[in-house]
Amino acid sequence: QTESEARDSLKICVMLMSDLWKFNPEQIKTWNESLHILEHAKAVNFYVLFYNLSDTYLLKTAWLSTQVGMFSAMALNAFIEAQTSLELSIKLLDTSSKAKNPTFKRSRAQALHELGRVFRYQGKYSESEESLLNALQIFEHLKSTSQSSSQGIAETLHELGVLEVKKHNLDSAASFLQKSLQMRRNSSTLHQLAAVHVARKPAELVKAKALLQEALGLSRHIGQRAATLKQLARVTIRQGHLDRADDYLEQALELYLELYGDNKLHMNVAAVKFQQGVLALQREQFEQSWLHFSECLRIRRSVYSYARPVGCAADENPNHLEITCVLHELGRVAFSQARFVPAKETLESERIILERLVESNTKTDERLFQARLTNLTWLQKCAREMADDDAIAQLTMDRARIKKTHGGTLEEAGAYYSSDSLALQHKSLECRALARRFALQNNDDTSLEKKEMLDSLSELSEQINEATPGAMKEAASQFHSNILHWIDRPRKKGRTPILKACDDLRDVLRDHGVVVNDSIR
Numbered sequence: 001q002t003e004s005e006a007r008d009s010l011k012i013c014v015m016l017m018s019d020l021w022k023f024n025p026e027q028i029k030t031w032n033e034s035l036h037i038l039e040h041a042k043a044v045n046f047y048v049l050f051y052n053l054s055d056t057y058l059l060k061t062a063w064l065s066t067q068v069g070m071f072s073a074m075a076l077n078a079f080i081e082a083q084t085s086l087e088l089s090i091k092l093l094d095t096s097s098k099a100k101n102p103t104f105k106r107s108r109a110q111a112l113h114e115l116g117r118v119f120r121y122q123g124k125y126s127e128s129e130e131s132l133l134n135a136l137q138i139f140e141h142l143k144s145t146s147q148s149s150s151q152g153i154a155e156t157l158h159e160l161g162v163l164e165v166k167k168h169n170l171d172s173a174a175s176f177l178q179k180s181l182q183m184r185r186n187s188s189t190l191h192q193l194a195a196v197h198v199a200r201k202p203a204e205l206v207k208a209k210a211l212l213q214e215a216l217g218l219s220r221h222i223g224q225r226a227a228t229l230k231q232l233a234r235v236t237i238r239q240g241h242l243d244r245a246d247d248y249l250e251q252a253l254e255l256y257l258e259l260y261g262d263n264k265l266h267m268n269v270a271a272v273k274f275q276q277g278v279l280a281l282q283r284e285q286f287e288q289s290w291l292h293f294s295e296c297l298r299i300r301r302s303v304y305s306y307a308r309p310v311g312c313a314a315d316e317n318p319n320h321l322e323i324t325c326v327l328h329e330l331g332r333v334a335f336s337q338a339r340f341v342p343a344k345e346t347l348e349s350e351r352i353i354l355e356r357l358v359e360s361n362t363k364t365d366e367r368l369f370q371a372r373l374t375n376l377t378w379l380q381k382c383a384r385e386m387a388d389d390d391a392i393a394q395l396t397m398d399r400a401r402i403k404k405t406h407g408g409t410l411e412e413a414g415a416y417y418s419s420d421s422l423a424l425q426h427k428s429l430e431c432r433a434l435a436r437r438f439a440l441q442n443n444d445d446t447s448l449e450k451k452e453m454l455d456s457l458s459e460l461s462e463q464i465n466e467a468t469p470g471a472m473k474e475a476a477s478q479f480h481s482n483i484l485h486w487i488d489r490p491r492k493k494g495r496t497p498i499l500k501a502c503d504d505l506r507d508v509l510r511d512h513g514v515v516v517n518d519s520i521r
Helices: 003-020 029-048 055-076 079-095 102-121 125-141 147-166 170-183 187-199 205-218 222-239 242-260 267-282 286-303 321-336 340-359 366-385 389-405 410-416 422-440 447-466 471-486 491-511
Strands: none
Touching (some): 003 055, 029 079, 055 079, 055 102, 102 125, 102 147, 147 170, 147 187, 170 187, 187 205, 187 222, 205 222, 222 242, 222 267, 267 286, 267 321, 321 340, 321 366, 340 366, 366 389, 422 471, 447 471
């Protein structure tokens, strides 16, 4: 087949896939139909990149790729695949000679809007905000040209509100959601505004319940009705109406199972199981609560499997905040049953993930900070019940250190460092942070990180030469030698020894009174 014939065949495939694609979130029967042609649609979208098709075909392919991204995220929880499809859509639109045409810009805004949603699902809040704000800017620029742009503004304001709820910025969330409601009265936005009222301290349960009942009256989509019922259950649990909450959760679960069919490993099903676990725990039905939370964990491990550490076993917990939430509740259930060893083990698993999340988070995260403190409080409870005085003392020190370093930079934390060999300690901390980031990096191409690491090691060497003899100088020298030895080795072999070298240096730094916060700066 010649290139011209291949291009003509691809055009036919683009038109065929576009005609066959019928996905509609509100019509369940279209979900299975879309699933049957999903891989064909993805293949067609991919091959368009390599052929010089006209703008008409680029626009149609970009629309199809956005649709594929929406379906992958909504129906399958396949967030990495969804991100790939949405980024492909944006790339296709940007390569068009009509990229600045209003129709093409509107399609780009729609892809950015969905990409922002997918980033939020992945817990990538900064990337989500950037995508959504870019989409909002385009929709506002096009507002005078079409009614659909006004709808796009309302929907993007809604998504920004949801993102702020996730970040626990409640006033900002309420502002975005109310602006969205001013443009159109929508059950989903009413639902999210109710969530803001529930999250406030003290919770505004009466306002939340009124909004949710209004949302239920407006809900036509089965998934939205299920989500509203789930949120109503949260409110009624807080109000002490446990039987009514139980009914709401059962109804929500039935609707979700009807919606997702065979795909029961869905994050919305997990959310209902989590709430059922909370309700059973409140009723002191510990066995039932354990079963609900365990099922929630099983589903979330599947949904967030993309966040599992590289090279870890299939049963390893993914690094995601939603995983830590359910592990914490399982720990509480075991503690309530006086099963202190399983409680401790589960809470330690939670702690490991929280520390990994801190390492991969370049910004101060209040929710992570509070989760770590709460986790350590429950570990202290376990240690007391097990009469482990050494563990109690260590956990108390760990908790104090986290509180002391919360929100601080290396410079701000400098006041806590020992004055002896301060320059060496500072450079050791900086170099150690780079080494951890280098070892934990998932990208195949680490040339830039490696150069930065080597430059930092060179500076550390100068500080070592100038430092006075002692344990700190010896530890820094050993760290320097170990990192140089492993930095050029294959990543799979070098990761563990590099992290071990970082841990050894951390122990010496702490012995010298240095506060070590294992976050990647």
